[in-house]
Amino acid sequence: MKFSGKNVLITGSSRGIGADIAQVLASYGLKVWINYRSSENEANEVKQKIIQAGGEAGVIGFDVSDEDAFVSAIKEIVAQDGELSYLVNNAGITKDKLAIRMKTDEFMAVIEANLKSAFIGCREALKVMSKKRFGSVVNIASIVGETGNAGQTNYSASKGGMIAMSKSFALEAAPRGIRYNTITPGFIATEMTEILKDEVKEGFISRIPLGRFGNPEEVAQAVAFLLSDHSSYITGETLKVNGGMSM
Numbered sequence: 602m603k604f605s606g607k608n609v610l611i612t613g614s615s616r617g618i619g620a621d622i623a624q625v626l627a628s629y630g631l632k633v634w635i636n637y638r639s640s641e642n643e644a645n646e647v648k649q650k651i652i653q654a655g656g657e658a659g660v661i662g663f664d665v666s667d668e669d670a671f672v673s674a675i676k677e678i679v680a681q682d683g684e685l686s687y688l689v690n691n692a693g694i695t696k697d698k699l700a701i702r703m704k705t706d707e708f709m710a711v712i713e714a715n716l717k718s719a720f721i722g723c724r725e726a727l728k729v730m731s732k733k734r735f736g737s738v739v740n741i742a743s744i745v746g747e748t749g750n751a752g753q754t755n756y757s758a759s760k761g762g763m764i765a766m767s768k769s770f771a772l773e774a775a776p777r778g779i780r781y782n783t784i785t786p787g788f789i790a791t792e793m794t795e796i797l798k799d800e801v802k803e804g805f806i807s808r809i810p811l812g813r814f815g816n817p818e819e820v821a822q823a824v825a826f827l828l829s830d831h832s833s834y835i836t837g838e839t840l841k842v843n844g845g846m847s848m
Contacts, residue, residue, distance in 0.1 A: 602629045602826070602829045603829055604630065604631055604687075604829050605735065606631070606684070606735065606736065606737070607631065607684065608632040608633070608678070608682045608684065608686050608687070609631050609632070609634065609686060609687035610661075610688050610722075611626070611633065611634065611689040611691055612665050612692035612718070613636060613637075613693065614633075614636055614647065614691060615635060615637035615640040615644035617817070618741070618786070618789060618791065618817045620635075620643075620647045620817075622821040622824050623635050623647055624650060624656075624821070625818060625821035625825055626821070626824070627657065628654065629829075631687070632659070633651060633656065633658045633659070634658070635647050635648055636662070636663065636665070636692065637660070638663070638664050638665070644660045644662070648660050659681070661674050661677065665690075665692045665714070665721070665722070668721050671718065671722060672721070672725055675722075679729055685726060685730065685736070686736060687736065687739075688722055688723075688737075688739075689824055689828070690738070690739070690740045692714070692715075692718060693741070693759070697756065698752060699752055703754060707755065709755075711759050712755065712762075715759035715760065715763070723738055723767070723770045726779075727777075727779060731774075734777050734779070736778075737779070737780045737781075737827070737832075738780070738781045739782055739824050739827045739828055740763050741786070741820075742763045742764050742785045743756070744785050744841070744843050744847050745760060746759075746762075746785060747847055748847055767782065767783045767837065771837030772837065774836075775836055780832075780833075782835060782836060783839045784820065784839070784840050784841075785841050785842065785843065786842050786843065787809065787841070787846045788815065788843070788846070789815045789816065789817055789819075789820060789842075790817070808846060809845065810844060810846065811845055814844075
C-alpha cells in the first residue's frame, strides 16, 4: 500500500476495530496516533505492539466530543510532526433502546459522541490539510446508517448523518486535494459479538451472504485502501464492508 503522507490520527483506537486499524496502518509505514478517552493502559499496549513490530506510534488522550480537547490534540500532533496527513474518525458509543422509550438526552448523547465528534475532526483536519493541499479522511459509520435498526434510532441517525456529512466535506475539500470517504461495517467479530449466544450469532449469520462475521483486520485493510494513494481518484464514497448483507 502506498502513502504520500507520514502520519495518521485514529480516534477510539485503544481497542476493538480502532486498535486493528492502528496496527495495520503502522505496518504500512505510517506514524500512528492512538487516541483513547479512558483506556490509557490499553492504548499503551497497542503502542507497544506497533513498536515491537517495527512501527512508530504515539498515544494521545482526549474526549472526541470535547471540541477544545480535539482541536488541541490536532495542534499537538502538528507541532510534533509538522503535519496531519490522515484522519480516521472511529470513536463512537451506543445507547440502545426502542425509540418510544428513548429520552432526548439518550438520543443526543450518541449524536454528540458519534456525529458531532466526527464533524469536529473533519473540520479541523480540513484546516490543517489545506495548508499542504493534501490529505485523506475516513469516517467509520455502520450498516445501520444505511438500513436503520430497531432499538438504535440514535445510533442509526448518527451513522447515517456521518455518511451524508462525508459527502458534503468531500465536495468542499476536493478543490484542495483532500478526500473524504466512509466505511460502513456490518457484523464484525469483536468483544461485543463474542458474548452473544450461539443461536443469536447463527441468526445474524443467516442474513449474511458470505456466511460469517467479518474480522477487524478486513475493516482495517479497507481503511488503509481509502486513505492510500491507491484510491487517489475516490472521494465522497461509501465502502460497504458487510459480507454482502446490504447490497
